Amino acid sequence: MRRTPAKTPAAAQTTAAGAHFPQSAPAAAPAEAPTGSPAAPPVGTAPRQQLRTEFPFQLPRGYVDDSGTVHRDGVMRLSTARDELIPLRDVRVQENPAYLSVVLLGRVIIRLGTLAMVHDGIVENMFASDLAFLQDFYRQINAEGHTRAAVQCPHCSEPFEVELGGSRLGES
Numbered sequence: 014m015r016r017t018p019a020k021t022p023a024a025a026q027t028t029a030a031g032a033h034f035p036q037s038a039p040a041a042a043p044a045e046a047p048t049g050s051p052a053a054p055p056v057g058t059a060p061r062q063q064l065r066t067e068f069p070f071q072l073p074r075g076y077v078d079d080s081g082t083v084h085r086d087g088v089m090r091l092s093t094a095r096d097e098l099i100p101l102r103d104v105r106v107q108e109n110p111a112y113l114s115v116v117l118l119g120r121v122i123i124r125l126g127t128l129a130m131v132h133d134g135i136v137e138n139m140f141a142s143d144l145a146f147l148q149d150f151y152r153q154i155n156a157e158g159h160t161r162a163a164v165q166c167p168h169c170s171e172p173f174e175v176e177l178g179g180s181r182l183g184e185s
Contacts, residue, residue, distance in 0.1 A: 066091045067123065068154050072143045076125060076135060084126025089118075089147070092155045096120045118147050 067090050075085035100106050100116035119133030128135065136144065165172050 068150070070147075070150050072139075073146050074140045074143050076128075076139050076143065078128065082126070084128055087125040087131075088123050089121050089150060089154065090123050092117070092121050092151070114144070114148050114151075118144075118151065121151065122147070 067088050069086070069088050072085045072087065075083040077083050096117060100113055100120070103112070103116050105112045106116055115136045116133045118136045119131065122131045122136070125131045125135065136147070139147075163172060164175055
């Protein structure tokens with residue numbers, strides 16, 4: 014069952030998603046909020062942020078398909094616990110644990126160039142430098158969170174972004 018907050022006679026109302034809808038006629042402010050109505054968020058509460066789950070990347074060399082087309086631009090999604098557990102049942106991973114990253118990357122890369130589908134066979138045929146790049150990128154977005162963070166200069170208070178993870182191959 015969905016609960017709907019009581020209508021407030023303010024100049025604008027906010028939905029759960031944060032959208033503002035003006036009312037047709039302004040009304041006087043109520044003396045006090047009715048009992049049982051949801052309380053307004055405390056003053057100073059930051060607005061709700063959406064979780065970013067997909068991250069674009071560009072391979073250093075690119076995957077070359079059977080027709081000779083080079084695919085460099087792609088998108089990787091955040092990994093789930095299921096993504097990390099299912100490859101452990103794979104016979105190739107059980108025989109050779111180094112194969113885990115190939116199977117895992119095949120699950121979380123959702124787009125690569127114009128390829129119709131990305132799977133572990135694609136990752137298996139990538140250049141070693143691209144595989145190393147993707148392994149580092151996977152660590153950055155899954156273990157360390159976002160690769161960039163907003164900060165503020167302590168001297169002039171100017172906002173800017175910094176890279177959290179390594180920006181070159183092999184850095185962490």
